[in-house]
Amino acid sequence: MDKFENKVAIITGAASGIGYAITEQFIKEGGTVIGADINEASLQNLKEIFGDSFIGVKADVTKEEDHIKIVKMATEKFSKLDYALNVAGGSKPGTIIDQPEEDWRFTIDLVLNSVFLGIKHQGQQMKKQHNGVIINISSLNAHVPMYAGGAYASGKAAVEMLTKNAALELARYNIRVNAILPGLVDTPLTRKFNSKPEIKDAFMERIPMNRPASPEEIAAPSLFLLTEDASYINGTSLVVDGGWEITGYPDLSRFRK
Numbered sequence: 001m002d003k004f005e006n007k008v009a010i011i012t013g014a015a016s017g018i019g020y021a022i023t024e025q026f027i028k029e030g031g032t033v034i035g036a037d038i039n040e041a042s043l044q045n046l047k048e049i050f051g052d053s054f055i056g057v058k059a060d061v062t063k064e065e066d067h068i069k070i071v072k073m074a075t076e077k078f079s080k081l082d083y084a085l086n087v088a089g090g091s092k093p094g095t096i097i098d099q100p101e102e103d104w105r106f107t108i109d110l111v112l113n114s115v116f117l118g119i120k121h122q123g124q125q126m127k128k129q130h131n132g133v134i135i136n137i138s139s140l141n142a143h144v145p146m147y148a149g150g151a152y153a154s155g156k157a158a159v160e161m162l163t164k165n166a167a168l169e170l171a172r173y174n175i176r177v178n179a180i181l182p183g184l185v186d187t188p189l190t191r192k193f194n195s196k197p198e199i200k201d202a203f204m205e206r207i208p209m210n211r212p213a214s215p216e217e218i219a220a221p222s223l224f225l226l227t228e229d230a231s232y233i234n235g236t237s238l239v240v241d242g243g244w245e246i247t248g249y250p251d252l253s254r255f256r257k
């Protein structure tokens, strides 16, 4: 039951959606979470729910000094950092020819640069320990483009490659780095368009399992990658999309009797 007893994880974006589900599951299995998020009110709420197993840090993942602060919190309190999950993300959508440069930069900063800064400082600490696992939440959009999502999809594709590069550089310090590429997940991020039936139907045409994932269905494989059961999995991308990526072909089933 207590797979993560005495283990400490940094989880960015812990206050909502996938980050929240990972936090909840990790604590349920005995671990302690340093949850970093810009949403201070929600962090306070998590503190009330999880008590001593949760330490909330108000932090902006696009800022290097905040990553330094988060890692310092782990080392000062626990003298180690076992795991880091870089989950925080979001975007300002727009088609390429219309997108203001600042919106492009905002998205790349939040999706990609934040993960670089995270790995940099988490990796420095894990190198000292000669031990650690890092998980980066990319997206199916690393493989599949999205209309008006050029910045987001490009950033997520780069997170996938950054993960591989980090795995290559950090394996010598006994640190594994992997990426999860979720398809559609039912979180506050997607609920605003997912709640419109015509948009939901358009997604369902693509997803053989005919439903979005729950955040828990992304948390479970993320936590698996932390464990010793995944001790030889390194620099890989785990697509968790209900089969969405395999649907690039027309649905021929309707033409067969």
Ligand SMILES: NC(=O)c1ccc[n+]([C@@H]2O[C@H](COP(=O)([O-])OP(=O)(O)OC[C@H]3O[C@@H](n4cnc5c(N)ncnc54)[C@H](O)[C@@H]3O)[C@@H](O)[C@H]2O)c1
Pocket: 012, 013, 014, 015, 016, 017, 018, 019, 036, 037, 038, 039, 059, 060, 061, 062, 087, 088, 089, 090, 110, 137, 138, 139, 140, 181, 182, 183, 184, 185, 186, 187, 188, 189, 190
């Ligand atoms: N929901 C999906 O369908 C889906 C699919 C693929 C990938 N993802 C990725 O999963 C991750 C989590 O998404 P979610 O759906 O749980 O979203 P969410 O909006 O529910 O949660 C994102 C969290 O990140 C925090 N955050 C935003 N900007 C931040 C910043 N600058 N610094 C610190 N925290 C910040 C938010 O406050 C929020 O708590 C993101 O990286 C997202 O791109 C989501």
